[in-house]
Each structure stands twice: as C-alpha cells, then as structure tokens.
Amino acid sequence: MELLLDILSWPLLLAGGALVILGAVGVLRFPDFYTRTHAAGVTDTFGADLILLGLLLQVPDTMTGIKLVLIFLFMMMTSPVATHSIAHAAYAGREAPLTGKLLLRQNVPVDITADGEIKEAAE
Amino acid sequence: MLLAEAVAPASELLAESEFPGLSAAFAVEIFILAMLAATAFAMIRMRQLFGVAMLSGIYSLLSAAFFVALDAVDVAFTEAAVGAGVSTVLVLSGIALTAKRELPVDRERTFLPLAIVLVVGAALVYATIDMPAFGDPNAPANVYVGAQYIERTPEDIEVPNIVTAVLASYRGFDTLGETVVVFTAGLACLLLLGAGSIRGGGRHDDEEH
Amino acid sequence: MAGLFQLLPLETAVVVSMAAPLVAFFVVALLDRSPNLREAASITAGLVTFYCAVTIFIGVGDGARPEIDIVEMLPGLSLKLAVEPLGALFGLIASGLWVVNTCYSIGYMRGHHEGGQTRFYMAFCVAISAALGIAYAGNLLTFFLFYEALTLSTFPLVTHERDEAARAGGRVYLGILMGTSIGLLLPAVVWVYGLTGTTDFALGGILGQVSANMPLVFSIIVCLFAWGTAKAALMPFHPWLPNAMVAPTPVSAFLHAVAVVKAGVFGVLKISIYTLGAVELSQSAAADIITYVAAASILIASAIAMTQDNLKARLAYSTVSQLSYVTLGAMIASRYGILGGGAQIAAHALGKMTLFMCAGAIAVAHHKKYISEMRGLGRVMPYTFTAYIIGACSIIGLPPFAGTWPKFLLMLGSIETGDAILVGVLILSSLMNIVYLLTPAVRAFMDPVPGNQAAEIKEAPAFCLFPPWFTAIGCLVLFFYMGDIIRYLEPLVEGL
Amino acid sequence: MGHLILRVTIKLLFAPIILFALYVQFHGDYGPGGGFQAGVTLAAAFILHALGFGLDRCQKVIPPGWLPVGMALGVLIYAGTGIYTMLLGGNFLDYDVIQPDSHHHAGQHIGIIVVELGVGLAVAATMLQIFYAFAAREPEPMDDAW
Amino acid sequence: MLLDDLPVLPVILPLVAAPVCLLLPNNRLAGSFATLVAWIALVLSAMLLHTVAVVGPVEYALGGWASPLGIIYRVDLAGAIVMTLVALMASVTFPYAIESAREEIVPSQTSAFFAMFLIVFAGLMGVVATGDAFNVFVFLEISSLSTYTLVAMGAKRDRRALTAAFTYLVLGTIGATFFVIGLGLLYQVTGTLNMIDLHDRLAGVDNKVVRAGYAFILTGLGLKLAMFPLHRWLPAAYTYAPSPVTAFLASTSTKVAIYAMLRFLFTVFGFNFGFIDVAFTFFLILGLIGMFYASLIAIFREDVKMILAYSSVAQIGYMLLGISFATVDGVAAALVHVVNHAVMKTTLFLAVGAVFYALGSHRLSAYRGLGKRMPVTTAVFLIGGLSLIGVPLTGGFISKWVLVAAAFNSVLAVPSLVIVLMIVASSLLAVAYIGRIAWTMLLEEPVGRQPKPVPMMMVVPMVLMAALTIYLGIDAATLVSLCRQAAETLLSTGLGFGGTS
C-alpha cells in the first residue's frame, strides 16, 4: 500500500515540480506581460494542484489530509481569480500586449484605441 | 516506475541519514536566506514605493518560510498572518496617502548611515565569534530556562503547545504588554488619522531657520 | 546713648536689619501712587536698618559674635549668618550711607524728573538687604548667594534709564559680574568645599592644610577668589564699573560707595582673612602676583582717570584705583595691610560718596557732566564744590581727612613685608589723585565764569546739597576716630 | 457589474477565513497560533470584504465606533483576568487561583483561554481600526507618475 | 492584598485605566479620571517608596512564577524614587492637560488623548518597576510608541510636530532594536532574562558576545535617553509636542531611560568586566561634550521650547557624568539630578505652556514684557530658570553641588578640576540662554495682543512645581541621603541580592 502511494505520488510531485519550474522560466523569459501571465497562471493552478495531490497521497492522518484538501480548494479558487484580475487590471490599465508586427519590432510606442484595438502610436 | 527507481537511491540516502530531512531543510534555509538578502538589497535600491511594497510582501513570505524551516512555527504563523496579508494592505494604503516615489538622497548624506550600518554589522559579526554553535544542544540558551520550560510545562500547565504556555502564562505579563502595544498602535491611528484628527494644522514659518 | 543700642538681642538685630528693607520693598510697591509716603517708608526702613547695624556694631565691638543658621540644605552645606568686626563695620557703613543716599536720591530723582521711581526704590531695598547679607554672611555659600542677589537687584538700577546706552551698559555689568562670579567665584567655593568639606568662615582660614600640601591648588584658589569677586574691580575685570556710569548718580554713589564695589573689596578682605588665611596668604606666590596686579590696577586706572572728561567716568576709574588698595592690603596680608584695607573701606566710602553726590548735584542744577564745561562753576555752586574738595582731599589722603590713615597703614604694611616698590606705587598714585581729582575743582573756582556773566549763586536743591556736606564732614570726623576703627578691627589681625 | 468573479470569490472565501480565525484562536493550546494570529486573520477577513464591496458596506457591519470599544475591551479582558486573580488572593495573572483544587490545572487552562480571547479581540479591533483609519482618508491628488 | 501587590499596582493601575479612559465621553471626565488615576498611583508609589526605604528592595512574581521562569518585578530604592517621581509628574501634568488640551487637542479626541497619556505613564512606570530584561523592552516600547503619538499630536498647532515625531519614531525604533539585539546576545550566553539571574550567570564571563551585547544595550538605551551624539530626536520632539506632553516627557522619559541604564550598568553587568572602564570613560567624555555642546546651541535658538529642549540634552550630560564616576557619590548625584531636573524642567515647560495658552507662541519675541502681563507665569519660569542655572536655594544648585563634590571625591581619567570647570562653564552658558529669556520677559516692552487669562487648573500645578523646586533647594538633605542610599543599593547589595526563587 505504501509503495503504491509512493509510486502514485512520485510522478505527481515531480510533474508538479517540473511545471512550477517551467512556469517560472516562462515568467522570466516571455517577452510581454500577458504571455508571462499565461505562464504563471498555468503553473500556479496546475503545478500547485499536482504537488498538493502528491502530498495528499502521503498524509499521515486525517486532519492533515483535511487541511491539504482545504489548501487545495482554496488554491483552486484563488489563484485563477488572482491571475484573472491581474490580467484584467493590466488590460484596463492599458498595458499593451505585443501582437503581430509589434512582437517583432519591440520598443515601438503603442496606443490603445477606445474599443481595445492596439495601434502604433500616432506620434 | 523507471523514474522512481532512478531517484530512489538518493531519497533512500536521505532517509537513512541520521537526521532525516535535516540536511535538506538546511539547504532550504540557505536558499531562503540568500533570497532574503537579495530582496532586501532590491528594496533598498528601488525608488518606486509601489515596487518596494511588493518586495516587502515577498520578504515577509520568505521570512515566514524561513521561520518554518527553523521550526519556529508560532513565529511563522504570526509572520504569515501579519506580514503577507495585512501589512501589505496597510503599506499600500499608506502609499496611497503619500507620494509614489522616494526622493533621491544626496550621496554625502548616505555616508553616515552606511558607516553606522557597517559598524553595527561588524559588531554583530564580532559577537558571533564567541557565540555557541548554531543548534548546539548545550548552549546556555537551550539548557537553562528553555529546558526548564520544556520540563515543567506538562506538570505546571498541561498545555501541549509550550509556546502558548510561555506566552500566556509564564511570561503572560509580557504578552499583556504586547497587547497594550497593539492597543496603543490602534489608538495612535485613531488619534492621528481618525475622524476629526489633526488634518490640516497650522504651518508655522520660522523666520530664523 | 549706648543703652539705646542695646535694646535688641543681636540675633534679632541681624534679622531685622535684613528684613526691614525687604518689608520696605513691599510697602514701597504698595505706595506706588503716593511718592511722599513711599520715600518716607524708604527712609524709615533705612533708619531701622541703620539702628540695627549700630546695635550689631556695638555688640560685636563688645566681643559678641551673633550667629544664625538660616537653613541647612545638606550636612556641611548651609546658609548661615555670623557677624564679625569687619562685617559689622561694612554693615554699618552700608546701612548708614544708605540713609544718606536715600535722602539724596529723593532730591536727585525729583530734580531730574526721573520715571519709574517706585521700581528704583524697590530695587534699592533689595540691594541693601543683599549688601547686609554679604556683610553678615557666615560662610562662603551665603556670601555667594547674597553676592548674586546684589548683582541682580542692582541691575534694574543700572539700566534705570531704559535707553540703548543703559541696556548696553547693563549687559556689560551683568555679563562681567555674573560671569566672573559663576565662572570663578563659584568654582572656588565648590573647590574649597571639596577640599575641606565646609564653607564656613573661620578666623585664620580653613585652607592651612591645603596651602601646606598643595601650594599650586592654593594659588589657583587665591586667584579664583581675587578675580572671582569682580565687584572689587581688579583689572582686567573692571569694565563693568565705568559701564555702569550710565545709571543715575545716586545709583553710582550706591555702587561705588555704599554697597557694590565695597561688597567686592569686603569680600576679598574677608575671604583672605577667614577662608584663605592671612598667614598662608602671605607665604603664597599667588598673593604676590595679585598684589602686583592690584598695584598695576592702581596706576593704570589712575592714568585712565586722568584722560576722562566725563566727571563720573573719572570718578569711576578713581574707584577702580582706590579699591585696589584694599585688595593690595588683603594680599599683603600683614597686620597693617589688613587694617589699612579695612580702614580704606570706611574712608573711601565717605569720600567717594561725597564726590559722587557733588557730581550729581552739578548735574541736577546745571545739567553738566563734562569737566570741560565746569570752568568757573565753582563760583556758581561754591558749597557743592567745597564739599567736593573735601571729598577729593580725603581720597588723596591729605590730613586732616579720613583717607590719610589707610594709605599710611598700607605703606607701613608694604614696608613691613619688604615691598618697597609698593610704597612708591602708593605715593605715585596719590600724586595722580591730586591731578585728576583736584584739578577740576580748582579750575571751577579759579577760571572765570564762561560768557562773563556775574557769578550768581545757583545751588542744587537742599536734598542734593546736605547729604554731600554730611559725608564731607564725616570725612573730617573720621580722621579723628580712625584709631577707634582700627582698634575695632584689631581682632582680625590677632596673632599676626 | 464589474469584477463579478472577484466578488463571488471573496464571498466564498469570507466565511472560511473567519472559521479559520476561530480555529486558530481556540486551537492555540494545541497547535501553532493563538489570539494574536487569530485576531489578525479575523481582521483580514473584513479587510477582504471591504476591498471587494467597499468600505461603506464593511462599516455598516462593523461601525467604526465599535472598534475603540473592542480594543479597550480586549486589553481589559486580559488585564481584568490579572486583577481577578489578584482579588482571589494570588499574584497578578496567577491563573492557578482560579481553580485552586484542580489537578489538571484547570485554572491555567481557563486563564489562558480568556487571556487569548482578550488578545484576539484587541488585535482584531486594532487591525481593523488601522485599516479604517487609513482607507477612510481621501488621498491627496498626485502629480507624480509612478 | 494591597500591601502585597504594592510593587505592581502603580503600573497596573494606569495600564488598566487607559482603555477605560478611552471609553469615557470626550469632555472633562476623561481628564479628571486620568488625574485621579495619577493621584492614586502617586499615593501607591509613595507607599512603595516608604516600604522600600524601610524594608529594602521588594520583589513580586507576576503570574506566581518564580525567577527564571516568570517575570519578576523588583523595585529597589532608586526605582521607587523614580517611580514616585514619574507619578508625581503625572499628577501635576494631567490636571494641567485638562485645560491645556482644550486649546491644543481636537475636542473629539480628548479621551483618546488622555488614554494615550495614561499609557505613557504606565509604560514608564513599568520600565522602572520590572526586574526582567525583556519586560524592560516591552514597557519601553509601550511608552515610546505612545510618546511618538503624543508628540505628533502637536500637529494641530504646528505641522512640524509630524516630522519631529517621525524622526523620533525612526531613532527610537533603532534604539529599541539595538536594545533587543543586545538582549538576544545576552540570552545566547546566559539563557535567562531575569536581571539578577543575568548578573549571576554573567559573572566571570567576558567574551565577545557579552561585549557586543553590552555595546548594543547601552547604545539602544543611549538613544532613548538622548545621550549626546544620539540626541538628535529630542529637541524637535520636545519643541513641537503639546505643552503638557512636553512637560511630562521632559521630566520623565529620559529619566526613566537613565534608570534603565543604571540597572543594566550596575545590576546586570556590574563591575567585573575588563572593558567597563572604557565604557565609563565614554560616558564621561560624551557627558561633558554633550552638556557643553547642547548648551551652546541653546543660546542661539529663538524658540523658547527649543532652548529648553537643548538644555535638557545638556542636563542629561550631567547625569551621565555622575554615572561615569561609578562611585556611590557619583550615582547618587546623578539620581539627585534626575529628580531635580525633572522638577525644574516641568516647572519651565508648564510655564512655557501657559504662555503658549495665553499667546499662542513659543517664540522668544512673544515673551517681550511678559513680566508685566503674566507675573505669576514669569515668576514660575524664573524660578525654574534659576534652578537650571544652579542658583543656591533651588534644586539645581543642590544637584550640581553634589555632582561636583562627587567629582572631587572620585578617581577619574580626566582631572576633576577640568570636570568642575566644564560644569561651571556649562552653567555659564545656562546663564546666557536663561538670561536671554529673562531679559526679554522683564526688560523689554510688551508688544502684540493682550494675553488670554490662564485658568487656575494650569496655574496651580505650575506654582506647585516652582515651590517644589525651591523646597528641594532648601531641604535637600532628605533627598540626597535617600539617593545616596539608593546608589549604595544599586552598586552593592543590588548585585548580591539573590531573589525569592
């Protein structure tokens, strides 16, 4: 039984760890805020959940298990919402995503029109 | 399965060592300390107060983790409760009432504080030379009163959490004092920021100064 | 007659003599609206005080030594009064001349239409009380306390005119007196306490041990005391005295003759005898230094006096010069030196009082301050100038006036200790006195009246005229009774 | 209506946080935690509410006038325990006199729980007080960009 | 019950009263309540002083836990003197504050203001009473935190109070941090926080940790007591705080820090360290420089409160000087000066507060001709000023006298004559700055508007303190012998006292 749990939790933990690192690398390396949000958002929810599940398989007693489940639930609830609201705030705060040619030609001043379209700044 | 086999020896090695998990925890401590230092430096260098607030959030997250790694659970708990959530909120609401950027400081004026910091740092390092080794079970701090607390709590108070016993009973008066400190802080906010506070106030110009 | 002065117990007399002016202080304050009553109160207080001072004088002369412990703050640190002959003499002079001075003030202040007279009399009351406190002080601390009180209470008098000049003068006055007393006198007092554990005055001094074991410390203490009592106007701490000339003339008279400078030299003399010890002093190198500083002060101040055109300034420098005699006598610390110093206090008081009141009378009658304006004035004010000449002769030391004896005694003292050069100084000083004190009077009589007017006699008011005459006659009388005074002071020099 | 997701989440989280605060408060004898942490957590719940739904609505639930009372009461509960023990004849804060005959140190247990309650109340009220004091102030207009 | 709990009652009483006071309505009631509490605390401290003088140091185990486990209150004679002093100052300034607060505090905050005042009071009392090193820190923080707030309350009249309070906050917190670091280091070495226990376990231990701890603790306390180079917070804080706050703080907070310093120097560390001479020489030199430098600055200030604040820094120099002699005489002199300076500074600051009440200004120019317009206040101010200078028949004279006598009787690194001359020179500087104010008050013509009449509630405390200043100058023997006895306890029996464990 213990071995089975170990066998089950190993991949979960490792996968979670790998995801977390990948996400972090993504946050570090991606070119603009929205892409970074993407990287962080995925790992925060999924990577964390995997690790928590992995831990869940190793719980010594019920109380710990309940706590882990609670953490799991709260993470499920809060981290997507947080990511969402950060992205929303950035969007509402007129933070420009890099799209199309802008992605290639970085450092071009951009402007966001009233209906959300992004153009090169008119100077 | 393959993966598990590949990693198993390492994990067994760790499991078999005399203090299971201790060396790993020690490594964690080192990393966290390094990150704490980096965060602190970044906070000093940063002029944007908002960014500083952010980093201070990170700092308290890290220090809570550090306390946990040091096995000081109650301290970590406090740090978690205050540092991560409430203090960030309060710092931000403070920033909301002031400027967003720190003003640059003259180079000359940074000299004295730097010197003081260096002296203090040197004094602390000087002190560590004769300090008992970290985690030494025979250090006075662990032998004398600390050991007595551990011994006597079960018979004196019968509370499983010795920290609570010390805080609320053995040194309950200190905790009363701390409660009063908290009360004072609230009262201070009431007086300085609350309704009908000293908003405005006269500006007196000094002819001489 | 003597029975009249034996009604009060001596202790009571000491208390009353100091309390009466303080009572007068409040009475004067209350009688602000009615000048006549106010001045009557002042004079009454003066008479009461004088009566007490005489009682004490006689009592002490009979060998009594009244002592009063006012308060003991710490063991060995107390305020106490203890009267001895020198103090009794100073008390007598101060209280007696205060009466005279009050009478004169009435004439002067009214004649000059001065403002703030109530404050003037009030300050006078405190000042005389403080002066008596100095006279009767039983230890250094009490002495210091009353010494400071005297400085502070005379300050409103000095700045009475309240104009810029008065303020500037007042600043110098207060600055030097407070500065030296706190900066030099107080450390000396504290040091003495630190060395001996007491500050009490005791005949023969309390520093014998110190002078034997730590001559340098003793020397420093001597210097601290000599310069610390800056009211004695020993150079270079004399400038407060000429600066205080901005004050009305009665104040000047009070400063020079009655209380302040006298308190200074009295202090020097008393500390020399009762704290430092005459024997120790005569062996100390520091005393020699101070002796020569005093000698230099005598000559330099005389030289400066000769250059002054303002009569009061000239008299002021004359005081600096004359009172250094006392310091000189104290520092010679021989039998005749001390007696001469004591006699000089009495003789100079009468003489200088006369001179100042004459100068004031001239100012009241003719609004003239400068000697160059006074040519021929003697024919207009013959009585005033006659009194002036008597005072001047006394100061110079011509017989048959009181000033003769102190100089004689001091010369004896100088010879006794072998300082022949001091004799020369004293003689030279007398010659210079003749030049700067007598010349104005002589010219006032000899020179023609300016503008060829007929010399019509126009004297100052009676209140300004009688007091100088009173003191001038005093100079004459004292010449004959100086022997008694010297005998009275005899206990001071026992064993020398 | 904006921020629907946020609001729903906040509503969902509000009760668990308070529940957790209570758990920390009364579990302090056994595990980590105690009055201080519980108080802060409790305050955090209300702060979260205020962030989501506005200070006004939060102040309707807990009027600002209550907070000084809460602060004072917290300290008074703590100090009052000490005075109570004094009145019972013991030293200040000597809980043993509350139940002198108990072998299980019931006095200590009661004392600790009451005292921790005082701390919790005081801390929660103070934290909210501070938050109210800061958040209720209108920021002055800024001219510097950040 | 009352007598057994005497050591703890004067601390607990204001501590409990503070929250109660907050709940009272915003009118005279809050102030009256605080005053009543202060008076009761005064009576209790006086009883404590009496007990200690008769019985010797008393101990009290909080929570019933014995020495190393729990917190011990330990009041020796010096502590009882300082406690009585603090309670006395509170009893005088609280009624004064009732009237003064109507001018200087927003009416809706009266009860909070007095609650804060009571907390400062309780904190200061606690620092003195406790015998536990960490408890000192806790109460130091209670008093400091509330002090910062009270200083900032001056912002209703002058915005600069906020800057002053902020500077104070920053420096005070640094001081507290240093102190607590030092405690941590000592705990590393000894494993205990009880002062007596610390002393026992530190005996013979002299290593780098102890030295560093010593340095940290003394620097931290030095900041709290405004030792010369660490005094930067004090002048502004005293200047811009509301008048009753200034009066109370100037007379108590630095004094209490001095007492804490004495406790650590003599009770905890004692004399058996090689480096202790260096420390005392430091105190000596810093004290001398401080009293000279601060007096010099005071002369050139135009704000009367600022002048007095700088003079406080200078006077702290005297106390450090006395401590640096490390003799019974020296410490007794420091204690005498603690008491006398507290009384005279309260007198002065209460008078300044009355002038502020009447004219709304602290500037020297507002004091022109005050002698005619506010004779009582002027007289009170002058008495305080004379005491500051050290004129005989005032308390200030006695303390300088005792200090100088102590200097003569001790063996020092610097010749005692130099010290005496420095003391005298510093007194001369005091003459200069007090003289300037006195000159302005007495000799210049009044200008500006007629002052508002000062209410009786403010005049009576002021006059009482002035009377006490003089009384202490006349009947000094009681105080001096008490302080001597206290110093003896601190220096000798305090070390050997085993505790009740």
Place this chain on the structure above:
Amino acid sequence: MFTAAAAAIIVAMIIMLFRAIAGPTVYDRVLSVNSFGTKTVLLLAVLGFLMGRPAFLDIALLYALINFIATIAILKFFRYGRLSASMADMDLIRGDRR
C-alpha cells in the same frame, strides 16, 4: 521525493524573485508576488512533510487564504489609488471599458 519538490519550488521562487525585482511593469511585479505567494504555500506544505511536522500545514492554509487579500489589495490600489471605495462604483467613475 519531497526534497526534489522543495528544490523545484525554490528554484521557481528564485526565478520569480528575479522577475519581481526586474519588473518592468507594475503588473509584472504583482504577478510575481502572487505567484511567489503560491509557491510559498507549496513550500510550506512540502516542508511540513519533509520535516515530519504536519502543524506546518496550518501556516500554509493561512497563506492560501491571505495571499489572495494582498493581491486584491494591490490591484485595487493600483487601479483606483485608494482602498475604500466599492469596486463597482469606481468602475463607473473611471469609465472602465467593457
């Protein structure tokens, strides 16, 4: 096993710290702080298992609840410059685009 997870989390934390310090925009910082918080929760949980002290989970639980508050406060502050107003009202005032 737990060590590996802890190591991974710490590496991720270090990287996040870089991002938080570097910025460049405010949103990046907020993002990294939030993410950092999540990782701290994970680290605490893993540490609890690593050191065999399940009590650590209480702290992790607390963080999971409270970290969210900080993020919300930051965003709200950043959007509106103050914390008091209700979000809906503010949106209308500032003319939020939807």
